[in-house]
Amino acid sequence: MGEVAFVFPVEEHNKLIAAVYQKRGYDADESAIAAKYCGMATWHGIKTHGGLKSLHLDEVIGSKVGGAVPKAKIKVLPSRFPAVEKWDAQKKLGQPVADAAMTRCCELADKYGVGMVAVDNAFHYLWGGGYVMEAAKKGYIAYTNCTAGLAEVVPFMGKKATIGTNPHSWGLPTTSAIGYPIVIDWATSAVAMGRVQQLAREGKQLPPNSAVDKDGNPTTDPKSVAALLPFGAHKGYGLGLLIEMYGAYIGGNLPSLRGKPQEGGPHKRTMSFFFQAIHPEALGVGTFKDRAEMEKNVANVLKDILCAGNEKCMLPGQVEAEAAKKSAKFGGLLFTENEIKEFKREFEEAGIHWDASGLKKVEL
Numbered sequence: 001m002g003e004v005a006f007v008f009p010v011e012e013h014n015k016l017i018a019a020v021y022q023k024r025g026y027d028a029d030e031s032a033i034a035a036k037y038c039g040m041a042t043w044h045g046i047k048t049h050g051g052l053k054s055l056h057l058d059e060v061i062g063s064k065v066g067g068a069v070p071k072a073k074i075k076v077l078p079s080r081f082p083a084v085e086k087w088d089a090q091k092k093l094g095q096p097v098a099d100a101a102m103t104r105c106c107e108l109a110d111k112y113g114v115g116m117v118a119v120d121n122a123f124h125y126l127w128g129g130g131y132v133m134e135a136a137k138k139g140y141i142a143y144t145n146c147t148a149g150l151a152e153v154v155p156f157m158g159k160k161a162t163i164g165t166n167p168h169s170w171g172l173p174t175t176s177a178i179g180y181p182i183v184i185d186w187a188t189s190a191v192a193m194g195r196v197q198q199l200a201r202e203g204k205q206l207p208p209n210s211a212v213d214k215d216g217n218p219t220t221d222p223k224s225v226a227a228l229l230p231f232g233a234h235k236g237y238g239l240g241l242l243i244e245m246y247g248a249y250i251g252g253n254l255p256s257l258r259g260k261p262q263e264g265g266p267h268k269r270t271m272s273f274f275f276q277a278i279h280p281e282a283l284g285v286g287t288f289k290d291r292a293e294m295e296k297n298v299a300n301v302l303k304d305i306l307c308a309g310n311e312k313c314m315l316p317g318q319v320e321a322e323a324a325k326k327s328a329k330f331g332g333l334l335f336t337e338n339e340i341k342e343f344k345r346e347f348e349e350a351g352i353h354w355d356a357s358g359l360k361k362v363e364l
Contacts, residue, residue, distance in 0.1 A: 002363045002364050003363070003364045004337075004361060004362070004363055004364070005330075005334040005335060005336065005361070005362055005363075005364055006334070006335050006336070006337065006339075006340050006356070006359045006360070006361055006362075007330050007331060007332040007333070007334060007359060007360040007361075007362055008332050008333045008334075008335055008340070008343075008359060009331070009332045009333075010039050010043065010332055010333060013035075013038075013039050013042075013051065013332075013333050014032070014035040014036060014038070014039045015035070016343075016347055016352065016354060017031075017034070017035035017038050017039070017051045017054070017055070018031040018032050018034070018035040019031075019347075019350070019352055020055055020346060020347065020350045020352065021034055021035065021055075021058070021093070023350040023351065023352070024058065024063050024064075024070065024350075025063060025070035025071070026063070026070040026071065026093060027070070027071050029096070030070075030071070030092070030093045030095075030096040033095050033096040033099050034054060034093055034094075034095040034096065035051070036095075037054075037095045037098075037099070037125075037126060037127060037130050038050050038051040038054050038095075038126070039051070039333060040127070040130050041126065041127040041129075041130060042327075042333040042334075042335075043323070043324055043327045043333060044129070044130075044133075044320035044321075044323050044324050044327075045319060045320055045322075045323025045324075045326075045327075046127050046129065046320070046323075047194075047198060047335070047339070048192050048194030048195045048197075048198055049126045049127035049192070049194055050127075050333075051343070051346075052339065052342055052343065052346070053126065053194045053197070054095075054126050055346050056197075057124050057126070057149060058093075060259075061124075061149050061150065061259040062093075062123060062124075066091075067091065067123060067149070067259065067269060067270070068091050068092070068093055068094070068123035069090065069091040069092065070093070072089070072090040072091050072092035072093075073090060073092070074087050074088070074089055074090065074092060074097060074100065075087065075088040075090060082112060083108050083111075083112040083113075083114055083115055083116060084108075084115075084116045084117070084118070085104060085108070085115075085116070085117045085118075086117075086118050086120075087101065087117060087118070087119045087120070088119075088120055088121050089119050089120065089121050089122040089123070089270075089273075090121055091121055091122070091123055091270060092122070092123065093123055094122060094123040094124045094125035094126065094271075094273075095125055095126060097119060097122055097123075097125065097273070098125035098128075098131050098144070098273060098275070099131065099134075101117040101119055101131075101273065101275045102117075102131040102132070102134065102135050102142065102144065102275050102277065104117055104275075105117050105135070105140075105142070105275045105276060105277035106135055106138060106140050106142075106277045108277070109140055109277040109278055109279040109282070110279060113278070113279050113281075113282030114276065114277070114278050114279070114282060115276070115277050116274070116275065116276045117273075117274075117275045117276075118250045118272075118273070118274055118275075119250070119272060119273035119274070119275070120250050120251040120252065120270065120272050121251075121268075121270040122146070122270055122271045122272060122273050123149075123270070123271065124146070124148070124149045124271060125146060125273065127185075128144050128145070128146065128167050128168065128169035128185055129169045129171075129183050129185030129320065131144055131169070131171075131275070132144055132169045132170060132171030132181075132183060132185070133171050133181055133183050133317075133320070134171075135171055135277055136171030136172055136173045136174070136175075136181035136182070136183065137173070137175060137181055138173075139173045139279075139280070140171075140173060140277040140278060140279060140280070141170075141171070141172055141173065141277070141278040141279075141280055141283075142169075142170065142171040142275075142276065142277050142278075143168070143169065143170050143171075143274075143275070143276045143277075144168070144169050144273065144274060144275045144276070145166065145167065145168035145169070145243045145246055145273075145274050146166070146167060146243070146247075146271055146272065146273045146274070147164050147166060147243060147244060147246075147247035147252050147255065147258070147271045147272050148164025148165045148166050148167070148187075148255075148258070148271070149164070149258060149259045149271060150164065150193075150258060150259040150260075151163055151164055151255045151256045151257075151258060151259075152164065152165055152189070152193055152227055152228050153165055153166075153188070153189045153227065153228045153229070153230055153240055154212060154216075154227050154228070154229055154230070155230070155237055155240075155241070156230055156233055156234045156236075156237035159216045160227075161226075161227035161228070161256075162255060162256045163188075163230075163237075163240045163241065163244055163255060164240070164243075164244070164255055164258070165187040165188060165189040165192060165193060165228065165240075166187065166188045166189075166239070166240045166243035166244065167185065167186065167187045167188070167192075168185075168186070168188070168239065168243060169183065169184065169185040170182075170183070170184040170185070171183050171184075171317075173280065174298060174299075174302065174317075176295050176299070177295060177298050177299035177302055178299075178302060178315065179321070180317055180318070180320075180321035181317055182315055182316050182317045183316055183317035183320055184316040184317070185316075186231075187231075188230055188231065188236045188237075188239045188240035188243065189210075189228040189229065189230060189231060189236070189240070190207075190209060190210040190211070190228060190229050190230065190231045190236070191206065191207070191210045191211070191228065193228065196211065196222045196225050196228075197222070199222040200222035200223050201336075201338050201339070201342065202336060202338060204222070205220045205221065205222070206219070206220045206221070206222055206225070207220070208220060209229060210228065210229060211225040211226075211227065211228050211229060212225075212226060212227050212228075212229065213225065213226050214226040246272065246274050247271070247272035250272040250273075250274065251268075251272060252268070252270070252271065252272040253267050253268035253269075253270075254267055254268075257269060258270070258271065280294060281294070302315070326364070330360075330362050331360075332360075334362075334364070340356050340359065343356070344356055
């Protein structure tokens with residue numbers, strides 16, 4: 001027999017996630033946007049950044065401890081650069097901030113060829129791939145990065161976690177060429193902490209060289225993980241450091257104190273985001289007579305990369321596209337029995353009754 005999963009209808013899932021957020025004081029609009037991106041992540045197979053992770057983050061470093069402020073309003077600050085906006089998120093929930101920022105980048109790109117939004121005093125936006133994917137589907141080249149909510153990564157050749165998992169995401173408008181946007185999206189740690197939590201929930205082991213225990217020794221036991229290692233040794237460390245520097249230029253403060261309101265005095269504890277959208281036509285240097293010819297060239301480049309002998313190679317975004325097809329095939333979001341139990345616990349803690357007995361069970 002194959003793996004068994006429970007099918008959680010998207011509308012029901014999103015409605016319940018939004019209800020938990022509203023129970024925590026968030027308004028209907030920001031709750032709905034957060035729930036939408038939780039559902040979107042799971043639809044594309046990214047359960048490490050779905051509803052369970054989102055609600056957990058809000059509980060441990062968010063609204064319950066002042067890291068996120070329900071109903072906060074974004075403050076747009078003056079900028080002397082017309083293609084760049086500067087936002088003070090004022091600790092607003094991360095997903096609605098990110099959704100609005102990427103939308104604004106696309107609007108600026110329509111006018112200037114490129115649009116950027118720098119965001120300070122932000123709260124975690126979870127799955128960065130979702131924002132660039134949405135922009136790429138609309139025809140833009142999109143990028144985002146964010147400093148993480150906690151310093152969970154040990155710098156290369158170090159012993160103490162002082163860098164965040166610091167995800168970064170690119171989206172490329174390749175749907176006409178291959179049927180889906182190329183989405184390059186990953187944390188700069190060897191694995192995401194959400195993956196550690198997922199493996200612990202399912203009683204599975206981590207891959208080697210992913211994490212260390214409290215004594216700094218390598219471990220594959222997710223329940224013994226004290227910190228993560230950067231992927232690719234010095235290479236992942238360099239990218240993680242780069243994103244810390246983006247945050248530092250935006251206004252972010254000491255990474256080792258983010259998400260720890262009880263430590264270190266009156267330092268800032270918030271995250272920083274960076275968003276960028278490029279109109280593809282802004283990149284053309286006269287080779288193409290129109291957008292269609294540009295996209296034909298993009299398709300030819302990808303065809304050349306996946307030439308004879310490389311048929312089994314995968315493109316970034318392919319896994320997400322195939323997961324979306326699987327979700328569509330079964331008609332909803334696919335979860336394990338342990339994940340369903342965890343959802344039930346979250347909903348009950350919020351005072352929301354949910355009967356999961358009617359969920360369809362399928363063999364994958």
